[in-house]
Amino acid sequence: xKATTDASASHDEPVVVLPPSAPLTASARGTGERLIEAxxxxxxxxxxxxxxxxxxxxxxxxxxxxDDVSPGAFFGGFEWAPRLAHQQFGVWxxxxxxxxxxxxxMAIAIPxxxxxxxxxxxxxxVTTRRWLKPALQVLAGVPTIVFGYFxxxxxxxxxxxxxxxxxxxxxxxxxxxxxxxxIPMIFSLSADAISAVxxxxxxxxxxxxxxxxxxxxxxxxxxxxxxxxxxxxLALGRALGETMIVAxxxxxxxxxxxxxxxxxxxxxxxxxxxxSSGVRAETVEYRTIFAVGALLFAFTxxxxxxxxxxxxxxxxxxxx
Amino acid sequence: MxxxxxxxxxxxxxxxxxxxxxxxxxxxxxxxAHALVEGLPRLGSAFVSDFPSASPERAGILxxxxxxxxxxxxxxxxxxxxGVGAAIYLEEYAPARWSHLVEMNLAQLAGxxxxxxGLLGLGVFVHVMGMGTTAISGALTLAMLVLPLVITTTRExxxxxxxxxxxxxxxxxxxxxxxxxxxVLPVAWPRITTGxxQALARALGETAPLIxxxxxxxxxxxxxxxxxPYTVLPVQIFHWVTRDGFVPNAAAGVLVLLSATLxxxxxxxxxxQRLERVEAERQEVLP
Amino acid sequence: xxxxxxxxSCLALTGLSLANSGCGTARGADASEVVAIDGSSTVAxxxxxxxxxxxxxxxxxxxLNISGTTGGFAKLCRGEANVxxxxxxxxxxxxxxxxxxxxxxxxxxxxxxxxxxxxxASNDWVDxxxxxxxxxxxxxxxxxxxxxxxxxxxxxxxxxxxxxxxxGMESGxxxxxxDRVLDGGGSRSDFTRSENDHLLVEGVARDRDALGIFxxxxxxxxxxxxxxxxxxxxGGAVPVRPSPETIASGDYRPLSRPLFLYVNRxxxxxxxxxxxxxxxxxxxxxxVTGANSVALPPAAYPLVRQRFEQxxxxxxxxxxAPAGTRILQVLEGDDRRQR
Numbered sequence: 017x018k019a020t021t022d023a024s025a026s027h028d029e030p031v032v033v034l035p036p037s038a039p040l041t042a043s044a045r046g047t048g049e050r051l052i053e054a055x056x057x058x059x060x061x062x063x064x065x066x067x068x069x070x071x072x073x074x075x076x077x078x079x080x081x082x083d084d085v086s087p088g089a090f091f092g093g094f095e096w097a098p099r100l101a102h103q104q105f106g107v108w109x110x111x112x113x114x115x116x117x118x119x120x121x122m123a124i125a126i127p128x129x130x131x132x133x134x135x136x137x138x139x140x141x142v143t144t145r146r147w148l149k150p151a152l153q154v155l156a157g158v159p160t161i162v163f164g165y166f167x168x169x170x171x172x173x174x175x176x177x178x179x180x181x182x183x184x185x186x187x188x189x190x191x192x193x194x195x196x197x198x199i200p201m202i203f204s205l206s207a208d209a210i211s212a213v214x215x216x217x218x219x220x221x222x223x224x225x226x227x228x229x230x231x232x233x234x235x236x237x238x239x240x241x242x243x244x245x246x247x248x249x250l251a252l253g254r255a256l257g258e259t260m261i262v263a264x265x266x267x268x269x270x271x272x273x274x275x276x277x278x279x280x281x282x283x284x285x286x287x288x289x290x291x292s293s294g295v296r297a298e299t300v301e302y303r304t305i306f307a308v309g310a311l312l313f314a315f316t317x318x319x320x321x322x323x324x325x326x327x328x329x330x331x332x333x334x335x336x
Numbered sequence: 337m338x339x340x341x342x343x344x345x346x347x348x349x350x351x352x353x354x355x356x357x358x359x360x361x362x363x364x365x366x367x368x369a370h371a372l373v374e375g376l377p378r379l380g381s382a383f384v385s386d387f388p389s390a391s392p393e394r395a396g397i398l399x400x401x402x403x404x405x406x407x408x409x410x411x412x413x414x415x416x417x418x419g420v421g422a423a424i425y426l427e428e429y430a431p432a433r434w435s436h437l438v439e440m441n442l443a444q445l446a447g448x449x450x451x452x453x454g455l456l457g458l459g460v461f462v463h464v465m466g467m468g469t470t471a472i473s474g475a476l477t478l479a480m481l482v483l484p485l486v487i488t489t490t491r492e493x494x495x496x497x498x499x500x501x502x503x504x505x506x507x508x509x510x511x512x513x514x515x516x517x518x519x520v521l522p523v524a525w526p527r528i529t530t531g532x533x534q535a536l537a538r539a540l541g542e543t544a545p546l547i548x549x550x551x552x553x554x555x556x557x558x559x560x561x562x563x564x565p566y567t568v569l570p571v572q573i574f575h576w577v578t579r580d581g582f583v584p585n586a587a588a589g590v591l592v593l594l595s596a597t598l599x600x601x602x603x604x605x606x607x608x609q610r611l612e613r614v615e616a617e618r619q620e621v622l623p
Numbered sequence: 624x625x626x627x628x629x630x631x632s633c634l635a636l637t638g639l640s641l642a643n644s645g646c647g648t649a650r651g652a653d654a655s656e657v658v659a660i661d662g663s664s665t666v667a668x669x670x671x672x673x674x675x676x677x678x679x680x681x682x683x684x685x686x687l688n689i690s691g692t693t694g695g696f697a698k699l700c701r702g703e704a705n706v707x708x709x710x711x712x713x714x715x716x717x718x719x720x721x722x723x724x725x726x727x728x729x730x731x732x733x734x735x736x737x738x739x740x741x742x743x744a745s746n747d748w749v750d751x752x753x754x755x756x757x758x759x760x761x762x763x764x765x766x767x768x769x770x771x772x773x774x775x776x777x778x779x780x781x782x783x784x785x786x787x788x789x790x791g792m793e794s795g796x797x798x799x800x801x802d803r804v805l806d807g808g809g810s811r812s813d814f815t816r817s818e819n820d821h822l823l824v825e826g827v828a829r830d831r832d833a834l835g836i837f838x839x840x841x842x843x844x845x846x847x848x849x850x851x852x853x854x855x856x857x858g859g860a861v862p863v864r865p866s867p868e869t870i871a872s873g874d875y876r877p878l879s880r881p882l883f884l885y886v887n888r889x890x891x892x893x894x895x896x897x898x899x900x901x902x903x904x905x906x907x908x909x910x911v912t913g914a915n916s917v918a919l920p921p922a923a924y925p926l927v928r929q930r931f932e933q934x935x936x937x938x939x940x941x942x943x944a945p946a947g948t949r950i951l952q953v954l955e956g957d958d959r960r961q962r
Binding site for chain 2: 048049052053055056057059060062063064066067069070073074077127128129130131132134135136138139148151152154155157158159160161162163164165166168169170196199200227228229250253254256257258259260263264284287288291292294297305306309312313316317319320321323324
């Protein structure tokens with residue numbers, strides 16, 4: 017005897033659980049009710065408060081930061097050394113470091129995730145289909161510190177046997193492991209998008225004589241492109257914001273380079289290092305964390321908003 | 337193109353897809369194998385009950401485990417009522433306009449890098465509110481991190497309760513809160529619990545935010561209050577990983593962390609099954 | 624009914640786990656009950672060993688954090704730490720800052736250390752480095768210009784050089800290095816920076832082309848994977864490798880320097896802090912050598928103990944303690960003055 021799910025199921029009558037009789041006077045009900053409503057309303061506004069708090073904190077410290085350091089030095093400088101005697105505040109080395117690891121990560125996650133999703137949709141047997149998604153979800157549940165361990169202790173030494181010039185800290189191992197970590201994200205969302213493609217599209221293509229590959233690449237993927245795009249954007253946001261893997265394996269040397277075999281420093285790695293060093297509040301060094309954080313926030317916000325918009329449009333189309 | 341060529345292309349592509357599927361799984365297996373080989377010898381009753389040490393053989397993980405338990409409990413106590421309350425408000429009380437705005441907001445918060453939560457915690461809890469690098473700062477930071485997850489899963493659980501039940505209760509004269517409490521929550525409760533436990537499992541593995549609000553590398557005692565210095569499991573692993581000679585300790589820590597995360601996720605599923613059965617029985621009792 | 628039970632038991636569990644959360648003071652790590660140790664990463668191994676052996680004898684609540692020497696001084700003066708390790712003496716500005724907050728510090732020389740220039744064990748081309756070469760490698764102008772080993776010395780291979788150091792104004796090691804080698808000028812900025820010397824060691828140990836600067840104890844603990852570069856102190860001098868003997872005698876120049884403990888004068892009267900410092904001073908020679916640092920001459924430690932017992936505040940060393948400072952002589956001089 018469970019509550020049914022659908023009022024349109026004509027032959028089932030919805031079963032309702034009656035509240036036990038609770039004799040409350042009308043006034044007690046009223047005030048109690050209003051109190052609870054007020055409580056719940058304040059809870060509800062909490063998430064907005066959190067976002068507001070985050071933005072305010074970032075803004076306040078960043079504005080204070082730009083009192084000491086000109087935006088020109090920050091956005092126009094190419095050397096990042098806020099803690100040396102001769103302080104430099106050009107943020108680009110951190111940005112390129114982040115972009116480098118992200119690029120490596122995406123280069124692994126996007127092909128692998130997409131191919132896996134296609135496999136699930138097109139080639140997998142029924143039994144495989146049942147365990148594949150949960151299995152890759154396990155990968156998604158592994159904490160990033162474990163991946164960081166993996167990158168430093170396993171991946172880097174392994175890569176060093178084939179690439180003799182690889183530094184102990186480098187963007188390749190870190191980015192590679194981030195990519196592996198993101199495969200489930202792209203995989204599951206793309207697989208959903210692919211399976212949502214109406215069957216008649218696929219069958220129509222086959223009927224017209226297209227082989228499997230052509231169907232996949234000319235019909236399926238384009239039809240699922242919005243969902244795939246959303247998954248890529250979300251993964252991109254995650255990669256940009258990844259901290260532990262890069263803090264452990266990518267290095268702490270802020271430099272402008274496109275070479276993935278040398279130590280670099282990402283925005284997140286820098287933030288972690290300085291925050292954990294007990295730097296004093298209200299100093300320029302302290303505020304650099306917030307300035308860099310604000311930049312990171314801007315990046316991920318853009319990614320997430322775009323992804324959200326794409327997903328919402330998808331959901332609306334699905335309903336229609 | 338001949339059919340044979342097409343077939344071969346397709347076979348090649350299929351093989352490529354196969355690799356894409358099994359390579360990450362193989363790498364995951366490699367990770368586990370490595371952690372087991374390195375960490376299992378170190379793992380033992382001594383490891384779990386020892387304090388940190390300068391010598392790898394004697395360094396243990398007890399304060400980290402205690403710290404994780406403590407900070408997670410605190411974070412749960414803070415985040416669950418707030419999160420469930422928020423979800424109830426959004427689902428049952430709020431006008432649709434609000435709901436949409438908040439939903440977008442939640443999506444943004446959920447996709448925020450955890451390091452920014454650490455930044456918020458550092459700026460607000462540690463410095464502005466003066467709580468310092470103590471357990472309560474860590475717990476509040478984790479609570480913020482976990483809140484969007486709790487709200488989202490609770491909302492989904494509430495949404496799954498059929499509207500007919502609500503309407504019937506209201507038609508019979510129940511107030512909104514009575515409806516929620518007696519009709520909606522009992523049905524949604526198992527899934528809410530699952531969501532909470534899963535959110536806590538996620539919080540267990542969070543490292544960066546806690547490092548930023550002051551989880552230590554070396555504590556020689558168990559946390560003894562909200563204003564106590566502390567460390568947590570992933571932070572302890574972090575400090576060992578970056579230290580030569582401590583790799584077996586880090587590996588053993590990884591094993592403990594993975595087991596705990598797995599246990600929590602299994603608990604979540606089991607709880608849900610149990611609670612759903614309890615609820616079904618309860619409904620059978622009534623005529 | 625069962626659900627209520629479940630509810631109650633959940634609450635009980637969380638209640639139990641919060642049972643200890645008492646009326647602890649709201650402000651940060653209450654330094655009055657905890658021995659809060661902070662400061663230099665060079666001194667950290669010693670303090671860690673001390674904390675462990677101390678904790679083995681009596682129940683102690685000790686926290687150890689590494690904020691660097693400068694950060695350590697700041698925390699000491701703000702009351703967030705009781706005992707700090709320092710790889711350089713207190714600066715006058717820092718002492719004034721402390722005084723302004725009503726904090727006095729007790730300076731306790733504890734060991735000697737040699738800043739070690741370390742390379743990967745398989746690095747077979749660096750025989751020794753002279754001071755001018757070190758200067759060439761690390762000066763501010765080297766940023767982006769001295770990029771390969773060959774840029775440093777033409778006979779070296781044409782391989783990229785990867786640098787690791789505890790850089791930054793919060794590191795006593797960095798400040799001392801800059802003072803002794805670069806005459807106080809700025810250093811280059813393109814190297815791997817970390818306060819965590821373990822990370823630096825790890826970086827050098829995994830990289831054939833690496834060169835790192837950190838305290839001797841970190842090198843000594845990993846001497847199989849690293850090689851210490853002998854330093855030629857002045858034109859025509861013999862290259863000197865850092866070792867306990869050369870550091871103790873001061874032959875390893877100019878990179879030998881004293882290591883200190885600084886104790887907050889007010890905290891020194893707190894039982895746990897007092898006991899801890901006494902423990903360190905009593906077992907100093909063993910603890911220091913155990914941590915792979917270099918001990919002071921045996922006659923020095925009783926004098927240091929006396930400084931602590933008498934709670935003598937103020938610093939005996941000029942800022943950054945010039946190379947060759949004879950710690951024993953300084954202590955004896957101070958002792959004579961006190962009589």
